[in-house]
Amino acid sequence: MTAITHTGGLEHKKKRFRAARIDWASFFGTGVTGLATILIIAILAVILGNVVVNGVQHVSWRFVSTGTATDMFDVNKAGILPMIFGTTARVILMTIFVLPMGVLTAIYLTEYARIHSPFTRVIRGAVNNLAGVPSIVFGLFGAGFFVRFIGREMDSAFYHAGATVWGQPALLWASATLAVMTLPVVIIATEESLKAIPQGLREASLALGATKLQTIIKVVLPQAVPGIMTGAILAVSRAAGEVAPILFTGAAYYMADLPKSLHDQFMDLGYHVFILSTQSPNVDKTRPLLYATVLVLLCLTFLLNIVAIFVRANMRKKARMLH
Amino acid sequence: MIVLMASGNASIVSWHIFDSTRTITATIAAELGEVVFGSAHYRILFLVGVLLFAVTFLTNMTADIVMNRLKIRMEGKR
Numbered sequence: 001m002t003a004i005t006h007t008g009g010l011e012h013k014k015k016r017f018r019a020a021r022i023d024w025a026s027f028f029g030t031g032v033t034g035l036a037t038i039l040i041i042a043i044l045a046v047i048l049g050n051v052v053v054n055g056v057q058h059v060s061w062r063f064v065s066t067g068t069a070t071d072m073f074d075v076n077k078a079g080i081l082p083m084i085f086g087t088t089a090r091v092i093l094m095t096i097f098v099l100p101m102g103v104l105t106a107i108y109l110t111e112y113a114r115i116h117s118p119f120t121r122v123i124r125g126a127v128n129n130l131a132g133v134p135s136i137v138f139g140l141f142g143a144g145f146f147v148r149f150i151g152r153e154m155d156s157a158f159y160h161a162g163a164t165v166w167g168q169p170a171l172l173w174a175s176a177t178l179a180v181m182t183l184p185v186v187i188i189a190t191e192e193s194l195k196a197i198p199q200g201l202r203e204a205s206l207a208l209g210a211t212k213l214q215t216i217i218k219v220v221l222p223q224a225v226p227g228i229m230t231g232a233i234l235a236v237s238r239a240a241g242e243v244a245p246i247l248f249t250g251a252a253y254y255m256a257d258l259p260k261s262l263h264d265q266f267m268d269l270g271y272h273v274f275i276l277s278t279q280s281p282n283v284d285k286t287r288p289l290l291y292a293t294v295l296v297l298l299c300l301t302f303l304l305n306i307v308a309i310f311v312r313a314n315m316r317k318k319a320r321m322l323h
Numbered sequence: 324m325i326v327l328m329a330s331g332n333a334s335i336v337s338w339h340i341f342d343s344t345r346t347i348t349a350t351i352a353a354e355l356g357e358v359v360f361g362s363a364h365y366r367i368l369f370l371v372g373v374l375l376f377a378v379t380f381l382t383n384m385t386a387d388i389v390m391n392r393l394k395i396r397m398e399g400k401r
Contacts, residue, residue, distance in 0.1 A: 129384065136348045137375060137379075140369060242324075
């Protein structure tokens with residue numbers, strides 16, 4: 001920045017110094033922007049460091065491989081296997097729901113719809129708005145629509161009167177709610193990757209006699225797979241940390257067993273962190289457990305991300321071989 | 324969820340920034356689990372949710388329109 005490099009005589013040095021002095025604005029600009037960047041890295045480092053330092057000593061194999069039988073607020077007795085299972089299950093189910101829907105919508109928007117028609121603009125605005133809706137509103141929507149409406153209707157249609165099988169918070173409804181929430185992420189990422197594919201590729205395929213559908217399936221989609229996977233990764237990392245949407249659509253305070261079917265409730269890592277921090281009878285005793293649980297949640301999110309990134313790299317390699 | 328844990332969750336009206344407060348998000352999150360389905364309380368919570376949605380929707384819409392105008396101005400009229 002303003003550092004004076006080694007110089008010859010004193011006279012020369014003075015000159016250099018004067019020259020450097022003018023550069024205050026540049027120094028200031030670099031300093032302030034650099035400081036802001038360093039601050040952000042520092043915040044991340046402090047959060048991660050705090051969690052790792054306080055949590056790592058309490059994470060043991062027993063902790064992550066057993067459920068809680070006696071006291072879920074005691075670090076020596078509690079286990080979090082059901083929560084790890086619940087979080088993983090809901091994220092994987094959500095990915096299964098959201099990918100086809102999001103990709104199909106993105107294909108319609110880029111390949112079929114006219115770009116500047118008012119209809120397309122409305123859809124695009126709706127997608128953008130969907131991305132900005134607070135997650136608790138999705139929770140309300142899930143509880144009102146999936147659980148109360150679809151669930152109850154399914155019960156009255158398929159089971160004898162008074163039975164409650166689907167009309168209650170369940171793994172399926174929590175995943176569906178999360179899928180609705182992460183839909184815009186997948187749509188936008190897929191759309192970007194579809195737009196990046198050169199128009200000439202499509203025209204070449206059409207010129208060789210392929211139909212539009214064949215072009216999309218055989219030429220466009222294979223090229224777009226890395227972008228779609230990026231959308232899936234973003235969706236997974238957003239969904240894994242969200243608690244509000246599953247609060248009323250599936251997360252349970254405590255369950256003795258793992259969920260056995262799609263209409264069972266489940267325990268969730270994020271919700272468990274919330275319970276530990278607000279419902280504990282002994283805050284000091286629960287704190288190590290809290291840190292350990294948060295550390296596991298962080299690791300699980302990273303793990304899910306890494307798996308998705310590996311899948312994407314693999315797909316990319318395959319897509320390159322097509323050329 | 325963040326605000327539910329960090330805001331103090333006290334349903335009082337105060338302009339003092341060090342007092343505990345309660346947000347719409349926190350209200351819904353804390354109360355929906357305990358209400359009777361179909362009761363007045365349940366409906367009010369949905370109304371509050373709709374209000375929150377309306378506010379965010381309008382904000383997003385405004386931002387979207389402003390962005391669009393800026394884009395048109397910077398890229399030149401199409």
